[in-house]
Amino acid sequence: MKRLLLLFVLISSAAFAQQDILLSTYPYPYEVSYINFDSQHQKLKMAYMDIKPQKPNGKTVVLLHGKNFNGAYWKTTIAALTQDGYRVIVPDQIGFGKSSKPVGYQFTFQQLAQNTKKLLDTLGVKNIELLGHSMGGMIATRFTLMYPNSVSKLVLVDPLGLEDWKRVAPYASIDSNFKKELKTDFAAARKYQQENYYHGTWKPEYDEWAKLQVAWYGDPNYPTVAMDNALTSDMIFTQPVVYEFNLIKASTLLIVGSLDRTAINKDLVNDPAIKAQMGQYPQLAKAAQQQIKGSQLVIIAGAGHLPQIEAFDRYIAAVKKFLAD
Incomplete structure (x- = not known):
């Protein structure tokens, strides 16, 4: 028992020690592989987990992470889906997690969707069930629009992009976002x-994801990560998908927390009335449901931006039911 406890302490210490910008010593929940490819005149490496079930049902689910995360936070979702026979593929997008952190990369949802398609083509996967959370929901939406014949079912979990923030919030320049990212240590990440994400509450188990968000803070190459984060923030704010929901043909499920109020640049809005209207996820999700023909909506009471962490049982039940139908 003492040996097991010591091993746990050693693993935990390694996980949250100072990381380089590729999270080289951070242990992901499953084996990590890589594909190498050229993009925008740069040689890049894309990390991914490819978990095969013991009893395959012939279907593949792809999980797309949010901006302040990477593939590791999908660990409980991966376990639940593989148990039901799904093959699960989880990429770290370029600029995130264990993948390359390019300099001067033009981040667009089209580019990230294309990178994801390159991974699937490399693995020989032609048809998928696609699940995206937060920023990953915007990538999943763009991917579905670009490759409609590849996606049989789409699940959007508290996706960003349910509203066009630039219509009501001031623009924050890449330079200002870069300066903000440079100052984002654990205390700042936890506060944000x-x-x-957690509607003012906090539990000890949330620490893992706040620590992982800033695990490379203090690394000599951290400014590269900070700039990539600033560029992806700009992508999220300036490249709305809300106007194209009506073009989605795939069977779609929206899952949102009833208490989610996430809205980009809401902190820059001076008018309290406008600020109060931003990030109203239940209403925004209902509007999106009306736009996506035949879509379903599950609102998880008492949860915020991360129902897969806050209310896992209710979240995974909704996902499993939808995928099985």
Whole structure:
């Protein structure tokens, strides 16, 4: 028992020690592989987990992470889906997690969708069930629009992009976002996540994801990560998908937390009336459901931006039911 406890302490210490910008010593829940490819005149490496079930049902689910995360936070979702026979593929997008952090990369949802398609083509996967959370929901939407014949079912979990923030919020320049990212240490990350993801609450188990968000803070190459984060923030704010929901043909499920109020640049809005209207996820999700023909909506009471962490049982039940139908 003492040996097991010591092993757990050693693993935990390694996980949250100072990381380089590729999270080289951070242990993901499943084996990590890589594909190498050229993009925008740069040689890049894309990390991914490819978990095969013991009893395959012939279907593949692809999980797309949010901006302040990477594939590791899908660990409980991966376990639940593989148990039901799904093959699960989880990429770290370029600029995130264990994947390359390019310099001067033009981040667009089209580019990230194309990178994801390159991974699937490399693995020989032609048809998928696609699940995206937060920023990953915007990538999943773009991917579905670009490759409609590849996606049989689409699940959007508290996706960003349910509204066009630039219509009501001031623009924050890449330079200002870069300066902000440079100052984002654990305390700042925890404060942001508590206020924006967990509706003012906090539990010890949330620490893992706040720590992982800033695990490379202090690394000599951290400014590269900070700039990539600033560029992806710009992508999220300036490239809305809300106007194209009506073009989605895949069977779609929306899952949102009833308490999610996430909205980009809401902190820059001076008018309290406008600020109060931003990030109203239940209403925004209902509007999106009306736009996506035949879509379903599950609102998880008492949860915020991360129902897969806050209310896993209710979240995974909705996902499993939808995928099985």
